[in-house]
Amino acid sequence: MRIRNFGRNLDFTPDQYFAPQSASEVLDVLVRVKGKRVRTIGALHSWSEAPLEDEVVLSTEYLDGFRVEKRGTETWVLLGGGCRLKDILPKLDAHWLTLPTLGLITEQSIAGAAATGTHGSGRQSVSHFVDEVTLAHYDPATGEPTLTTVRDPALLRSARCSLGCMGVVVEVGIRCREQYRVEEHFSLYDDLTSVRDAEREFPLQQFFLIPYAWKYLAQHRRETPAPRSRLAWLYRWYWFVCMDVGLHLVILSLVRVLRSPRLARWFFRNVAITTAIRNWRVVDKSQSMLTMEHELFRHIEIEMFVPSDRLGEMLDFTQSLLLHAAGVQEIEARWQQPIAELGLADALQSIHGVYGHHYPICIRKVLADDTAISMSSGDDTYYAVSFISYEAPERREGFFQFAAVLAHATGELVAARPHWGKVCPIDSAEVVRLYPNLAEFRAACEQFDPLGAFRNPWLAKVLFEE
Structure with missing residues (x-):
C-alpha cells in the first residue's frame, strides 16, 4: 500500500500494512510480524521522517474508542490512539468538558499529537497532560506481544512523548477540564518587548512576525467567565473567509501562480498587516478560538523551540x-563570524537568493513539559517559532536548504530545538546536546523495546546513536 503524508514530502510503500480495530488485533499483528520493524501511523499530519518505514506499518485509524469516566473527584477521558482531535472535542463538549490544552489544528490523532509534542499557546504541550498510556509491545522476558498501561510518573515522562519508540499507543488517558471561553482581539506592535509585556494580561496569546514589514501582530487571548459574544458567529465567518481561506489564496497566488518574490514582499509590507481587524473583542468557546482550519491548503513547516530568554536573539537572527x-x-x-565558527559558512552562502519566505512567522509560548524529550521538556519556558512554506511539493528545495541552515545554526546559537513532527533536520550529536534527559528516554525504550522493533532507521540514528 502506498502511503503519503499531508505535506506530500513523504511517499513510501511498506512490505506490510495493517489497520487493526482493537487492542487484541494489534497483538495479533505483532505476533505475525515478529522480528520485523513496526511503525505506527495516525493522521500523517507530520513532515518529519518519523512515520517512514519499508517493513511493517500499523495504522491506528480504527483505534478510536472514546469514554468519559469519573475517578474520585476527577473526570478522565480514555481515548483510542487513533482518535482525531476534531472528533474528540465535540464529544467532550457534549459533557461541557475539553482537553487541558489545544494545538492550532485538530486533524491529528491523539496518539500522534502526544507522541510528537503538539502544543498550543500559553500552556504546556499535549504530551504533558497525558496521565496514562496503554502500549502494545513485546514483553522483554518472553518476547511475546503484550499490553502494558504506563502510570508510573518516571516512565510516563518518556511514554508521553515517545515518537512511537516504546510500542503501539493503543489508548491514552487524560484528566479533562471543564469547558471554558476565551476572549480574543488583535493588536499591532513595532517591537517584541511590548508584545511580551502583554502576556501578563493575555497569557494565551500567540503573535506573528510579519516578514519584510517586521512588525508584530498579536492575537491577544485569555480565559474569561463572560458569555459568548452576540456576534461570535460573525467573527467565525470573518475568520474563516478572510484568514483561513482568503489570505491563503492570496499567498498561493503569489507563490505558485505569479511566482513573484518581490510582489510577495510588497504584499507583506503593505497589505498583510491590514487583514486582521484590530481591537474587535470576541468571546467564544475554547476550541473555536484556539484552533484554525490550517489544513485546508497543503504546506510544509519547520518549527523551532527556543528558550524564552533567547527569543530576541532568535528573531534577530531569523530576520x-x-x-x-x-x-x-x-x-x-555580526552573525558571519559565529556562523563561520560553526562550520556553516558554505551552507549559508549556498542559500543566498534561493528561498523567499512568504508567510507570517507564528510565535507561541509553551510552558515547560514534564517529559523526557518533548521540545519544551526541562525547566525552561519555550517559544515555538514556526516557518511555513506554500511552495508546491516539486519546488521546495530552497525551503529545505533554508530549514537545514536555520535548524543547525539556531540549535548552536540559541539552543533551539526543531519540532519532532515537522521538518526536523537534526543529527544525533545535536540531540545529545539539546536533550539532557535523553539517557532517561533511552532507558525507558530499552525496557519496553530492547530489540528496537519500533524504531525506524531515522529514529534509530537520531535518538539512539552516539
Missing part, C-alpha cells in the same frame, strides 16, 4: 537569515 535567503541582502556582519 537577517530570511533577508539573506531571499537574496535581498547578505546576512548581517
Whole structure:
C-alpha cells in the first residue's frame, strides 16, 4: 500500500500494512510480524521522517474508542490512539468538558499529537497532560506481544512523548477540564518587548512576525467567565473567509501562480498587516478560538523551540537569515563570524537568493513539559517559532536548504530545538546536546523495546546513536 503524508514530502510503500480495530488485533499483528520493524501511523499530519518505514506499518485509524469516566473527584477521558482531535472535542463538549490544552489544528490523532509534542499557546504541550498510556509491545522476558498501561510518573515522562519508540499507543488517558471561553482581539506592535509585556494580561496569546514589514501582530487571548459574544458567529465567518481561506489564496497566488518574490514582499509590507481587524473583542468557546482550519491548503513547516530568554536573539537572527535567503541582502556582519565558527559558512552562502519566505512567522509560548524529550521538556519556558512554506511539493528545495541552515545554526546559537513532527533536520550529536534527559528516554525504550522493533532507521540514528 502506498502511503503519503499531508505535506506530500513523504511517499513510501511498506512490505506490510495493517489497520487493526482493537487492542487484541494489534497483538495479533505483532505476533505475525515478529522480528520485523513496526511503525505506527495516525493522521500523517507530520513532515518529519518519523512515520517512514519499508517493513511493517500499523495504522491506528480504527483505534478510536472514546469514554468519559469519573475517578474520585476527577473526570478522565480514555481515548483510542487513533482518535482525531476534531472528533474528540465535540464529544467532550457534549459533557461541557475539553482537553487541558489545544494545538492550532485538530486533524491529528491523539496518539500522534502526544507522541510528537503538539502544543498550543500559553500552556504546556499535549504530551504533558497525558496521565496514562496503554502500549502494545513485546514483553522483554518472553518476547511475546503484550499490553502494558504506563502510570508510573518516571516512565510516563518518556511514554508521553515517545515518537512511537516504546510500542503501539493503543489508548491514552487524560484528566479533562471543564469547558471554558476565551476572549480574543488583535493588536499591532513595532517591537517584541511590548508584545511580551502583554502576556501578563493575555497569557494565551500567540503573535506573528510579519516578514519584510517586521512588525508584530498579536492575537491577544485569555480565559474569561463572560458569555459568548452576540456576534461570535460573525467573527467565525470573518475568520474563516478572510484568514483561513482568503489570505491563503492570496499567498498561493503569489507563490505558485505569479511566482513573484518581490510582489510577495510588497504584499507583506503593505497589505498583510491590514487583514486582521484590530481591537474587535470576541468571546467564544475554547476550541473555536484556539484552533484554525490550517489544513485546508497543503504546506510544509519547520518549527523551532527556543528558550524564552533567547527569543530576541532568535528573531534577530531569523530576520537577517530570511533577508539573506531571499537574496535581498547578505546576512548581517555580526552573525558571519559565529556562523563561520560553526562550520556553516558554505551552507549559508549556498542559500543566498534561493528561498523567499512568504508567510507570517507564528510565535507561541509553551510552558515547560514534564517529559523526557518533548521540545519544551526541562525547566525552561519555550517559544515555538514556526516557518511555513506554500511552495508546491516539486519546488521546495530552497525551503529545505533554508530549514537545514536555520535548524543547525539556531540549535548552536540559541539552543533551539526543531519540532519532532515537522521538518526536523537534526543529527544525533545535536540531540545529545539539546536533550539532557535523553539517557532517561533511552532507558525507558530499552525496557519496553530492547530489540528496537519500533524504531525506524531515522529514529534509530537520531535518538539512539552516539
